[in-house]
Amino acid sequence: MNDALGSVQSVLILGGGSDIALATARAMVARRCRTVILAGRDPESFSGAAKDLHVAGATRVESVAFDALDSASHPEFVRRMFEQYGDIDLVLVAFGVLGDQDLAEVDGDVARRIIETNFVGAVSVLVPVTNELKRQGHGTIVVLSSVAGERARKSNFVYGSSKAGLDAFCQGLGDSLVGTGVRLLIVRPGFVHSKMTEGMDAAPLATDPEHVAEAILTGLARGSEIVWAPGPLRYVMSILRHVPRVVFRRLPL
Numbered sequence: 001m002n003d004a005l006g007s008v009q010s011v012l013i014l015g016g017g018s019d020i021a022l023a024t025a026r027a028m029v030a031r032r033c034r035t036v037i038l039a040g041r042d043p044e045s046f047s048g049a050a051k052d053l054h055v056a057g058a059t060r061v062e063s064v065a066f067d068a069l070d071s072a073s074h075p076e077f078v079r080r081m082f083e084q085y086g087d088i089d090l091v092l093v094a095f096g097v098l099g100d101q102d103l104a105e106v107d108g109d110v111a112r113r114i115i116e117t118n119f120v121g122a123v124s125v126l127v128p129v130t131n132e133l134k135r136q137g138h139g140t141i142v143v144l145s146s147v148a149g150e151r152a153r154k155s156n157f158v159y160g161s162s163k164a165g166l167d168a169f170c171q172g173l174g175d176s177l178v179g180t181g182v183r184l185l186i187v188r189p190g191f192v193h194s195k196m197t198e199g200m201d202a203a204p205l206a207t208d209p210e211h212v213a214e215a216i217l218t219g220l221a222r223g224s225e226i227v228w229a230p231g232p233l234r235y236v237m238s239i240l241r242h243v244p245r246v247v248f249r250r251l252p253l
């Protein structure tokens with residue numbers, strides 16, 4: 001249960017090595033979150049992050065194996081998490097791959113893997129997570145979508161379409177949860193300096209994981225359903241999404 005001041009006390013992070021997720025975990029621990037479960041493909045690689053979270057004040061940090069592409073394992077994985085760690089206040093869906101757009105345009109397997117990770121894998125784990133949180137009677141789901149899903153760009157449409165699918169699914173899921181005690185926050189970051197974007201030229205309004213984490217915590221405190229990071233992207237995208245396609249496809253995006 002969230003504590004008396006409304007802060008999350010326990011969080012399960014799917015994609016536990018994500019820079020944005022770890023910045024969010026640190027910000028939550030600074031606000032009294034005490035249990036953090038980091039789930040990812042290589043749980044042993046989380047030891048440094050786990051140590052930092054302990055030093056910051058977390059009393060329990062666990063690292064567990066989770067693969068978004070292994071959909072068959074998701075129901076049992078989720079059941080085990082809630083059985084072993086009990087009350088989980090917040091589940092952060094942070095895993096994702098940017099992928100190689102050029103390769104994805106010529107190799108269907110590469111394109112499929114991006115969609116299967118970002119969209120199919122997320123849907124596959126979100127369904128059992130939602131069931132468990134509803135059974136628990138309370139909890140919050142935070143999903144890292146992307147500004148890229150708001151309008152597919154020719155330079156990034158495979159990743160963009162995976163996030164568009166995820167975002168649409170989460171909008172519907174969030175609406176279906178009203179009145180259940182469970183809520184869902186969609187996060188739409190723009191360009192974030194993280195492992196995912198290492199070596200790439202920064203886009204306008206680029207930000208860092210710490211600012212995305214603050215936007216998430218502010219959104220949670222306000223009861224928001226969608227947050228943009230940084231905030232002004234909401235206005236930029238509300239214009240860009242209405243630009244006629246013949247113009248949009250010529251923009252250097």
Ligand SMILES: NC(=O)c1ccc[n+]([C@@H]2O[C@H](COP(=O)([O-])OP(=O)(O)OC[C@H]3O[C@@H](n4cnc5c(N)ncnc54)[C@H](OP(=O)(O)O)[C@@H]3O)[C@@H](O)[C@H]2O)c1
Pocket residue numbers: 014015016017018019020021040041042066067068069093094095096097098117144145146147188189190191192193194195196197
């Ligand atoms: N960085 C940006 O500009 C940006 C912008 C908008 C949205 N986002 C979204 O924000 C989320 C976090 O991204 P980030 O910037 O923090 O990047 P990141 O540090 O590269 O984190 C991505 C994480 O996803 C994990 N992952 C990939 N495939 C997985 C799989 N099959 N199963 C489990 N975990 C898997 C990676 O784990 P491994 O170490 O095992 O590869 C990695 O820890 C992603 O969903 C991303 O799409 C990022």
